[in-house]
Amino acid sequence: MKIAVIGTGYVGLVTGVALAEIGHTVTCIDIDSDKVKTLNHGIPTIYEPGLGEMMQRNMQNARLFFTADYARGLDRARVVYLAVGTPERPDGSANLDYVRQAARDLAAHISHPLIVVIKSTVPVGTNYKIQRLINRLVPEDMRVTIASNPEFLREGSAIHDTFHGDRIVIGTDNPAAAEVLEEINRPFGLPILHTDICSSEMIKYASNAFLATKISFINEIANLCEKLGADVEEVAQGMGLDHRIGPDFLKAGIGYGGSCFPKDTHALVQLAGNHHHDFNLLKSVIEVNRQQQRLLLEKIENRLGGDLAGKRLAVLGLAFKPNTDDMRESPALVMVPELAKRGADLIAYDPIASGRAEQLLGQVAVFTNHVDEALREADCAVILTDWPDIRKMEPETYKRLMKHAIVFDGRNCYSPNEMRRAGIDYYSIGRPNRATEFIF
Ligand SMILES: NC(=O)C1=CN([C@@H]2O[C@H](COP(=O)(O)OP(=O)(O)OC[C@H]3O[C@@H](n4cnc5c(N)ncnc54)[C@H](O)[C@@H]3O)[C@@H](O)[C@H]2O)C=CC1
Numbered sequence: 164m165k166i167a168v169i170g171t172g173y174v175g176l177v178t179g180v181a182l183a184e185i186g187h188t189v190t191c192i193d194i195d196s197d198k199v200k201t202l203n204h205g206i207p208t209i210y211e212p213g214l215g216e217m218m219q220r221n222m223q224n225a226r227l228f229f230t231a232d233y234a235r236g237l238d239r240a241r242v243v244y245l246a247v248g249t250p251e252r253p254d255g256s257a258n259l260d261y262v263r264q265a266a267r268d269l270a271a272h273i274s275h276p277l278i279v280v281i282k283s284t285v286p287v288g289t290n291y292k293i294q295r296l297i298n299r300l301v302p303e304d305m306r307v308t309i310a311s312n313p314e315f316l317r318e319g320s321a322i323h324d325t326f327h328g329d330r331i332v333i334g335t336d337n338p339a340a341a342e343v344l345e346e347i348n349r350p351f352g353l354p355i356l357h358t359d360i361c362s363s364e365m366i367k368y369a370s371n372a373f374l375a376t377k378i379s380f381i382n383e384i385a386n387l388c389e390k391l392g393a394d395v396e397e398v399a400q401g402m403g404l405d406h407r408i409g410p411d412f413l414k415a416g417i418g419y420g421g422s423c424f425p426k427d428t429h430a431l432v433q434l435a436g437n438h439h440h441d442f443n444l445l446k447s448v449i450e451v452n453r454q455q456q457r458l459l460l461e462k463i464e465n466r467l468g469g470d471l472a473g474k475r476l477a478v479l480g481l482a483f484k485p486n487t488d489d490m491r492e493s494p495a496l497v498m499v500p501e502l503a504k505r506g507a508d509l510i511a512y513d514p515i516a517s518g519r520a521e522q523l524l525g526q527v528a529v530f531t532n533h534v535d536e537a538l539r540e541a542d543c544a545v546i547l548t549d550w551p552d553i554r555k556m557e558p559e560t561y562k563r564l565m566k567h568a569i570v571f572d573g574r575n576c577y578s579p580n581e582m583r584r585a586g587i588d589y590y591s592i593g594r595p596n597r598a599t600e601f602i603f
């Protein structure tokens with residue numbers, strides 16, 4: 164089927180590539196002509212494992228095209244996906260300007276009736292509003308049908324998630340559109356859930372809010388574990404064995420970041436508030452997440468003192484999670500300036516995101532792509548992202564390279580016992596630093 168995808172960011176690009184891979188002919192449209200130029204050279208504009216090869220293969224097979232020209236992109240397309248950003252407004256609500264603009268751009272170039280699929284994460288009711296917006300701008304015989312098809316992929320495993328996800332949700336009031344979308348998605352071989360439009364929009368927010376809740380819950384348990392001498396990793400394992408709870412998203416740490424959990428939890432609180440519902444539970448989830456960064460800073464201050472002047476601190480990991488170059492809402496964006504404010508000389512390492520991080524934090528830290536360079540002669544290391552190469556590092560490496568082997572681990576990358584045995588002064592999240600018998 165001939166499909167157009169508007170927006171070639173993390174979601175639009177992966178969606179376009181995946182739809183081409185299962186046999187559709189896809190044209191991705193983006194207003195950013197530099198991005199389009201890069202993509203047309205076969206170079207992915209984001210770091211995502213497995214994306215580049217799949218993209219190049221489908222371009223070579225003439226199933227995948229990129230353009231900044233709407234008329235070309237929409238030519239003979241039966242279905243158009245909207246995958247533009249919905250960032251956070253200062254009041255926490257979702258900014259729908261990009262979605263509205265893309266809808267207007269689309270309306271200006273429609274030459275035949277289409278199914279418009281909103282993949283962007285949008286507040287409940289937005290699909291109806293966008294359908295009305297487009298249909299007001301086009302002649303009666305060009306009216307579009309709208310469908311909600313939220314995206315559940317995770318950055319860093321986007322290709323895997325697209326082909327091995329748990330479900331595809333299709334929300335539309337139009338049975339013919341539901342059938343077309345079912346036909347498009349059938350080759351993925353994943354369970355397909357058909358719902359009404361509002362429920363589909365809500366499934367996306369509720370899912371992200373629930374996952375964020377799991378993380379804040381385990382982080383609160385971790386904070387309690389530290390006080391009581393329990394080990395949160397063992398607690399999470401024990402909880403996760405109960406199939407009603409499940410083992411995923413129970414990894415305690417410095418809190419969630421990224422382009423979605425923070426903005427989507429805020430947007431849901433706002434949406435609830437607009438309808439006179441005080442979403443207290445979710446507000447607490449957000450507050451606990453904010454506190455996790457404070458708590459790590461407090462640990463560092465308790466150990467090193469509030470004045471870090473003259474101390475060389477190595478920050479390991481800058482992206483909001485491993486296997487992505489995405490810095491949006493990364494804990495590093497708070498932690499690095501806070502540590503700099505306390506006078507530390509900061510050298511920050513990330514295997515992929517150093518360049519992007521430097522653009523954002525270049526004033527307050529020096530950046531490197533080599534972990535050894537960051538650790539050499541450091542007084543202390545602070546781990547913010549659990550990249551595989553950081554996880555795999557031997558305790559001995561810290562001991563060998565650092566001036567003082569003091570490590571604050573915001574992602575619980577290592578066994579506390581092994582670190583201590585190697586002579587490292589090691590602080591992690593939710594794992595006791597003292598023998599329990601001293602606590603009681
Ligand atoms: N990043 C992620 O992992 C996930 C994101 N989502 C949702 O998907 C949506 C898109 O997110 P990202 O891909 O991260 O955004 P992004 O910011 O990476 O990409 C958006 C793209 O849209 C383009 N664009 C903006 N206005 C346009 C217009 N009028 N016409 C054509 N192109 C236009 C931009 O140039 C940019 O390339 C958001 O609603 C987000 O919440 C959902 C699931 C996962």
Ligand SMILES: O=C(O)[C@H]1O[C@H](OP(=O)(O)OP(=O)(O)OC[C@H]2O[C@@H](n3ccc(=O)[nH]c3=O)[C@H](O)[C@@H]2O)[C@H](O)[C@@H](O)[C@@H]1O
Pocket residue numbers: 284314315316317318319371374378411412413414415416417418419420421422423424483484
């Ligand atoms: O709407 C979205 O954009 C996406 O948001 C998340 O995906 P993503 O943000 O890419 O990454 P996650 O793996 O969910 O991690 C988010 C944050 O939570 C943190 N996290 C995750 C899991 C965990 O157990 N503990 C934890 O602290 C990660 O370090 C990261 O900072 C969801 O997992 C996706 O299903 C969703 O499509």
